[in-house]
Amino acid sequence: MQTYLDAKRTVDDRALNRRVLDRFEAALTARDGPVSIVELGAGVGTMLVRLAAWDRLPERVSYRLVDRDAASIARARDLVPEGLEDAGYTVRWRDDRDTESATLVATHELAGDDGRERDKPSGLLEETGSVPASATATTTTTTTLTITFTVADAFEIEAQADALVAAAFLDLVDLSAVLESIETLLEPDGVLYAPITFDGGTGFVPIDPLDRDIERWYHYHMDEVRDGGSSRAGRELLTALRRRDWETLAAGGSNWVVRPACENHSGVDEAGSPNSPNSPNSPNSPDSPTTHYPASEQLVLEHVLHTIDDALAEIPATRMPFSSAEQEQWLDQRRTALESGVLEFVAHNLDVLARRKAVVRRL
Ligand SMILES: C[S@@+](CC[C@H](N)C(=O)[O-])C[C@H]1O[C@@H](n2cnc3c(N)ncnc32)[C@H](O)[C@@H]1O
Numbered sequence: 001m002q003t004y005l006d007a008k009r010t011v012d013d014r015a016l017n018r019r020v021l022d023r024f025e026a027a028l029t030a031r032d033g034p035v036s037i038v039e040l041g042a043g044v045g046t047m048l049v050r051l052a053a054w055d056r057l058p059e060r061v062s063y064r065l066v067d068r069d070a071a072s073i074a075r076a077r078d079l080v081p082e083g084l085e086d087a088g089y090t091v092r093w094r095d096d097r098d099t100e101s102a103t104l105v106a107t108h109e110l111a112g113d114d115g116r117e118r119d120k121p122s123g124l125l126e127e128t129g130s131v132p133a134s135a136t137a138t139t140t141t142t143t144t145l146t147i148t149f150t151v152a153d154a155f156e157i158e159a160q161a162d163a164l165v166a167a168a169f170l171d172l173v174d175l176s177a178v179l180e181s182i183e184t185l186l187e188p189d190g191v192l193y194a195p196i197t198f199d200g201g202t203g204f205v206p207i208d209p210l211d212r213d214i215e216r217w218y219h220y221h222m223d224e225v226r227d228g229g230s231s232r233a234g235r236e237l238l239t240a241l242r243r244r245d246w247e248t249l250a251a252g253g254s255n256w257v258v259r260p261a262c263e264n265h266s267g268v269d270e271a272g273s274p275n276s277p278n279s280p281n282s283p284n285s286p287d288s289p290t291t292h293y294p295a296s297e298q299l300v301l302e303h304v305l306h307t308i309d310d311a312l313a314e315i316p317a318t319r320m321p322f323s324s325a326e327q328e329q330w331l332d333q334r335r336t337a338l339e340s341g342v343l344e345f346v347a348h349n350l351d352v353l354a355r356r357k358a359v360v361r362r363l
Pocket residue numbers: 005040041042043044046047066067068069072152153154155166167168169172173196
């Protein structure tokens with residue numbers, strides 16, 4: 001799981017809706033003094049590192065990562081300081097790193113507004129944290145992040161936060177119950193930022209006649225078999241927020257698109273369509289360009305196929321409109337396409353930023 005969460009970082013980097021993110025940043029920076037952020041279902045801490053590396057956080061932030069999975073929090077304790085250092089932060093553990101309450105303090109000096117980068121082209125962390133040569137900054141600000149790591153169920157923590165982050169999380173839990181918790185955890189005028197909330201689209205390229213049925217039953221598993229969550233969580237979140245008297249400040253698509261990059265003979269990477277495995281230019285042909293997935297994204301696709309396989313295995317075969325053999329063949333073809341570097345994947349997600357209506361102010 002931790003390997004998958006780390007591997008999907010670059011997919012999320014591309015997918016995150018920049019308009020919603022801009023509004024989240026504006027909401028954070030509009031607050032006076034230190035800002036406290038709690039992230040529910042934080043996994044291995046990629047969102048915190050991203051927000052820091054993309055200079056999206058105010059100057060003084062306390063950031064608490066909460067996940068019920070101890071292995072993910074243990075990995076976050078390694079990956080967060082590493083990622084922040086890569087982004088130019090100086091990090092130190094305030095207490096013994098191995099104690100449960102250990103606090104990580106990260107500081108970063110940044111050239112003033114003129115030097116702040118926005119919307120890095122590919123959004124990859126490796127490319128963040130640098131100041132462009134053309135910057136004409138005259139002032140310097142120091143960002144200080146005070147970070148704590150908590151192994152706990154999101155429904156059982158106590159906190160009072162200016163902002164709650166729930167990335168790729170609200171589609172896994174009971175929406176009414178989690179919103180009720182969030183309302184107790186947020187300061188009255190605090191905001192909820194819920195990016196990469198799954199919203200009912202799972203598709204592959206090349207298209208296969210069985211895709212529609214596989215997708216339907218995979219989503220049925222999310223809705224009816226899996227414990228908690230929904231295949232249409234994004235739009236259900238928008239509905240629930242309205243009913244509970246929240247104002248949605250911004251919402252937008254954050255679709256995942258995972259596809260191979262194609263390195264042609266000139267050595268230039270281009271995100272073009274891969275060649276058919278049977279064509280003369282197939283990746284298996286001696287004359288073919290090398291086809292590969294960016295960063296560790298092949299692992300993301302392996303994980304998705306594995307998850308679909310596991311989900312369908314939990315539904316009685318007699319209920320489904322395809323045989324076990326057809327299902328097996330569909331999966332085999334997808335895995336073969338993945339190994340050949342020709343599988344593409346699309347998932348539909350929404351990013352949402354919201355605040356309780358009674359206290360909505362103009363940002
Ligand atoms: C899909 S992962 C997303 C992780 C991270 N937000 C990201 O985008 O990389 C969902 C995470 O939620 C955590 N989780 C699920 N239910 C939880 C709960 N009730 N309380 C706390 N964490 C939970 C899982 O352990 C997992 O790390």
